[in-house]
Amino acid sequence: MAAAAASLAEDDDSLRAVITEHFVNCPICFKEYDEPTSLPCLHSYCKGCLKTHVGDLTPGRTFSCPVCQRETRVPTEGLEGFSHNFYIESLQDTLLQPPRKRTCGACALATGAVVDATSKCISCHEYLCEQCAPYHCRTKFTKDHKIFTLEQLRSKEYKAEIQELQIFLCPDHKDEAIKYFCEKCQRPICRDCKILLHDDHKCISLDAAAESVTQTLQTKLDHLEKKFKEEDELLLALEKNTIDVEANIKQRAVHLHSLVDQQEKVLMEKVHAQKKSLDISLEHRKTNKGTVDLVKGFLGHASPGELLMMQQQLCDQMDNLQSSSSSRKIPPLLSFQLQTRDGVEEDLFKGKWFGDIVEVQNLEFRTTEKKETDIWNWSMLSVLEPQNVVQDSQEMMQMLEKPSCGEEKEVRTQKMRPPARCVQEFNTNCKYPGAIVVTGDQKYAIADFNRESGQVCVYLQTGEFDEEIIEAANNNELDTVQGLCHLPSGRTVISDYENDKIFVMSKLWKPVTVKCIDGPCGVAVNSKNHIAVAQMHDQCITMFDIEPNGKMTEIYLIEPDDFPSPFCLAYTSEDFLVVGHVNDGRVDILSPSGDIICHYTGPSNDLKKPQSICVDRYDNIYIADRRRNCIHIISPEGQFIQYFETEMGGVSFRFPWGLAIDQDGDLVVGLYGGKVKVFSFLE
Known part of the structure; x- marks a missing residue:
């Protein structure tokens, strides 16, 4: 039972992660949906955002969907003619943590007051406060309505009952519930629609129609998944070739x-x-x-x-x-020249x-x-x-x-063992484990990118929690840690983006030095003990020299012309600097002097969100692509080698945030939600 409960909890976390990534935010304002409204192409937007985007709502006028650019015609009813997305609204009420705040519609209509809602009528989809909820069903028109508290909506205990009782109102006859499905017109209708417009059409119940539609959609889905699988095999084969x-x-x-x-x-x-x-x-x-x-x-x-x-x-x-000069032995017109073939x-x-x-x-x-x-x-x-x-x-x-x-020079290569085997797995207190470093005493230091926590958590090699670093120098609480790197001296460098500071911490995690710098992100150290600090908003990298007493001195600036969003950093054994541009789907490899040698944008320019980078002892470079849920492996010259593949998950990861190579040469991967996995992969 405990295992089953844990599995269900993990499924819920996975579902919440997918919903958060794809269904929470409006593609126009990038905020949570407010009155989610769907276009015929199935893309949804806030009602207000859609109104602003369309501008002229004259019926019959066409406009392009902001996402897919499909031409869409304004309905006769204008903005009200587009469908309200009850599915997204239901997700906001049930699965999101914390749920979206709702206000009472009755109070807003009666007095204009903004009062937090505590319940929802699933019959008319009205949100109600604690005072208005008892009175909602006391009219002739609402006596059969069903009300549930917001806590009940989020509880699995009431899921089946809610789905059974939930009513959707007809867009043409506002007070009538949808009860039938017209097979000829392929649309759900109410009683008035059936009598007035579909009387001679074959109409069936919603349950029967849903069963038939489910089978049809499942068949199409199976066909598409099979097609995509074959396409993936072709693309992977082409990539390898x-x-x-x-x-x-x-x-x-x-x-x-x-x-x-x-x-x-x-x-x-x-x-x-x-x-x-x-x-x-x-x-x-x-x-x-x-x-x-x-x-x-x-x-x-x-x-x-x-x-x-x-x-x-x-x-x-x-x-x-x-008589004896050697000049007489030299032909008077002697010269050499290279004779070549035309x-x-x-x-x-x-x-x-x-x-x-x-x-x-x-x-x-x-x-x-x-x-x-x-x-x-x-x-x-x-x-x-x-x-x-x-x-x-x-x-x-x-x-x-x-x-x-002659004999050709032997080329030394390091073979990987596909697929990689997971040798360690543990949960952390870090929701976004974006920066990971292995300390000198073989512990995992993990920075949480979550702005609400601002912490560095330390875990033993066994995965057991060791300590939590919340406070740095001069009682400064860590806010948004964006980078970690471990120095040969045993000290650790922490970059705090919101505090605009770099902290050098001792082996016991006590502050040694603090350095003010604008918006520090990723940090890395090279063989000369020079520290590189990425500054995404300033579009540059600042190099520091660190003295034995911990004092940091700025030595030079790396600021190429095309350097859009430097975020994560790593060094190769030859002091080539690998830079991930998190907002531009690009990784640069820089020479030790700071010149850009090459760009990497993915096998088919499909690198989207390089969130973290690390380098193994053979100078293979690993790039965590948070948007595409995969890890790229490239050579020091910026050539694609392969995707990182595991025994259980193939090449797919659930939102990889952080990467590191541990003392055994294994790859440490931090995943959204706080899980950390360690993979053995080299022969």
Whole structure:
């Protein structure tokens, strides 16, 4: 029973998370729905927001849905002609914690007063306060109405009774309840509608119609899910194939580069050998030139007597130099030049020796229906390297006079073990475990991104709660912790976004230093003990040096031109800085000097919300995408490797918020709601 109750509670939490993500906020104002109103395309908005968006509510006028851009016509009744979304309203009353506050409609109508509602009439959907509720059913028109308190609406005990008694009023006949379903018109109707407009149509009960519609929708849903599964398999296969082809291209380029490099070495040695064969001695020529300079000196400065005394010796030396000079051995017009073959550059430009990309039809992933095959029959890419390309490579070797290409350099790779195995799982007090760091004593320090709590919780390796850090330096309570990083000295750096401060904490979580900085987010430390602090709203990263006493000194600013929303940070072993732009679906990799080397936006530009980043000891980079519920793995060069896959959940996670690598090289994942899981994944 306890296990069943726990499972139900977890299902409720999961459902609440999905509802919070997709059904709570209006897409226009981004606030909770106020009078949720649906368009024919099924997208819903606040009634007031929709009125503002449409502007001109003249019947027949068309406007675009803000979400899907579908053209929608204003009904004859204007804004009132659109359907009220009772489903969203019901979710607000039953599943959301805390529930949306409601006000009494009777008090508002009678006196204009704003009084909190405590009950709801499920017959007319009127919210009532504690005083008005007893009187609601005392009129001829409302005597059969059913009233439940807001607590009863949220209780599962009354769910079946509420669904059975709930009444929906006809939009055409305001006081009549919907009781029938017209099969011809495919719409729910009331008694008056049946008599006046649908008398000769076949009408059935709502329960019978709901059963039939449920079967129809379930059939369509099964069909779509099957189609999406096949599409996912195709896309994953294409993604894997693309990665393989990229690796083949790089290997091919390395191979051809090695041919050119080796031939460069051969030609260099050849020209040096030819030059040496001429037997030109620089030292000998330097001596001869000294003799020439001596004769010049005599001619310019010696007296006539001195010149005549030495004239015979000077003439003999000059004759000897003339007869024995090595210059006579050098051909008068000798020079070297590199002789190349015409058309080589053109052949290289056309990829003659490199290869080409060809489409090879992949029959393995054909979908079951012909129409779907026509749409989703992907062609797989491959590097063209058949016999003709091999012959071109041999021709290139012959052209370069290359006797041997030697052994290729071995490339070290770290293989992952798919799927990853969960080795630890525990619950925390952190609703949004967005920053996770493993301390020197092998504990998990977890920051809660929830602005209402502002805390750092510490847990033992076993998952047991150890302590809670609420207060930092000078009695400053933590407000919104956005980043954590552990220093080699054993200290921990905490960034507090709302307080505009960076705190350096001792091993015992006592404050050592506090540094004021505007809107700090993610933090990371490199091999030089320099701390990088992301400032999302200032669109920059500030670098600090930290001294042994904990004092932080600003050393420089990283502020590229295109740097929209730097939020989370991590360093590779080579001090390359990985930066996640949380609001722009992008990850940048920066050189140690701060220059952007590359951008990563996902395999198909589908990276949406990079919430957290970490790097393992092999420099694999892990990116938690909170919006798409997955974790990307990329190389230090920004190339997609794969999605992180687990034994139980595949590649899907429920809102991943925080990531870290622990002392065993395992991946620590913080999930929405406070659950933390540790995965073993490397071979």
